[in-house]
Amino acid sequence: MSDETFMGVPREKIPWYPTIDYSKCDFCMECDKFCPHQVYERREGEVMLIVANPTNCVVFCRACAKTCGPDALAFPNKQGIIELIKRLREEGSDG
């Protein structure tokens, strides 16, 4: 939903979501089974899993990565995201 906000910032402006390293992923689907927010979606074909709904991902949550046997999931640098949120909040309060 486009009107979702996190810490006062529109969710779509916060690039917090998992990235799948397809050289490691074995498509066991544990992350998809685990995530209650439908961040992942299964597909037919060679790439059987994608990050379909990145803005459904809970900012700062990395819990799905713990279910990943081959360690194929990465998240952005947390400190960078905090700095970005701070900046967007300041811009928001200025305007």
Next chain:
Amino acid sequence: MAERFSVLPCNGLDKAVGPLAREIALAVVEACQGELVCPVLFHNLPARYAQALELPLIVIDGCGTRCATKLAAEHNIRVTRKLQVAEALKLAGESAGESLTPDAPRLARCRQLAERLVSVPEERTARDSEAAFAEPAEYATVTQDKFIFRIPRQGYLFNENHCWARVVGSRARVGISDYMQQELGDLTFCELPQVGAEIGQFDAVGSVESVKAVSDIISPVSGRVVAVNPAVAEKPEIINEDPYGRGWVAELELADLKSDRALLLDGEAYLALVRQKAAGYHP
């Protein structure tokens, strides 16, 4: 004499972490005169281990697939302590390597991890802080259908990940909110952080597990873990019963509250957030 445990390890013989899980399990059994539970036989013939499983259970998972944890959950067996080998090695700045035969340094690390698993938890709670961190005086409530969410009006700071910090002097206790515990449902496991760990704001300071989901506990504040609450590791349902009081998870010596504070909500602001969430709440 150390407390006796039964041990349910990973059986991943085709990955480097599997044989390490096995070594840790053997060392635990030796150290505490415990009972070993073979996951394969247990899966086929659970009755074989009925007696062994009267002891408190330690689960040792090799990797994030957590087969041993899931096996215990399928059989409704309470896990008293647990270890995930890949994660423990990562924390120590090490890896399992590629070989299916553990080398000497890794075997030594296995013995050390086993010792830590069976050791008696130190008295990690500062007794004199109990009074300082008294229960909230007054709650606001949000009612949605049959759900009632409580939020302390004063003395607590929240993040939007539904975790709280209660600051007293230079320390804070952290835990999860009433909204989060109800959303997760009956908790079956609470993982505590290591005492001494440095936690950044919005880092995970442990996790909680229910039959529905596993969720990180995202720390509202930065600091060093000075105490953890062993009661919630033994009985996670305490968090369901009293999320803001007896259900605290960890106590931190604060690193930079002033900076952290700018990104947190007070009770009134969190109340508004829960009102908004609860309006769409249909678990």
